[in-house]
Amino acid sequence: MSYSPEHSAEQNFRAAFDRLKRGKPQRMPLGAPVTQNNVAKEAGKDTTALKKARYPALVHDIQMWVAEHGGDKPQSRRQLAIAQRKKRGDLHARQAEIIAQRDLALSLLVSSDDQLLHLLKEAERGRESTVQPLLAKAKGMRG
Incomplete structure (x- = not known):
């Protein structure tokens, strides 16, 4: 060999x-x-x-x-520290994004609650305006 x-x-x-x-x-x-x-x-x-x-x-x-x-x-302590800071930064950015989504969802919920309340009041007024003349008409027919 x-x-x-x-x-x-x-x-x-x-x-x-x-x-x-x-x-x-x-x-x-x-x-x-x-x-x-x-x-x-x-x-x-x-x-x-x-x-x-x-x-x-x-x-x-x-x-x-x-x-x-x-x-x-990461190959060194410095690189490890940089990687950890980047990860923390990514987590903070994700947290801010989630908070913004939560705030938007809450805003939409409050808005829809307000709109629902407005529609319920409008329906109640409509019922009153429809029922009162009918009651008056019915009383007039009897009397």
């Missing part, structure tokens, strides 16, 4: 990829996210050494793993 430096480099990258996936890096800080650059750094190589043209299967595996395991998670 002949020695192939590329084969051992790929094995080195794969071992680094596996360590990062398991959360047990040797060169990177604990909790470092799995990225193509971090795999190269964990393998002790320059980030430009892990190229798609040279290691297409490995790079594909890394990209698939990142896509499946949420590679867009």
Whole structure:
């Protein structure tokens, strides 16, 4: 079996990829996210050494793993704080939207109650104006 430096480099990258996936890096800080650059750094190589043209299967595996395991998670405390502020801002915006919807619904309810009350009063007046002449007519017929 002949020695192939590329084969051992790929094995080195794969071992680094596996360590990062398991959360047990040797060169990177604990909790470092799995990225193509971090795999190269964990393998002790320059980030430009892990190229798609040279290691297409490995790079594909890394990209698939990142896509499946949420590679867009915050990577630092600062990014986590930014993400939390954004989430709070989104929640405040949603709360304001819900309050506006509630206020509109309440306004429509009050308006419909007012309109219903007006129509009931109008119907009552109509009944009185219709019933009174009929009663007077009926009394006149008897007397």
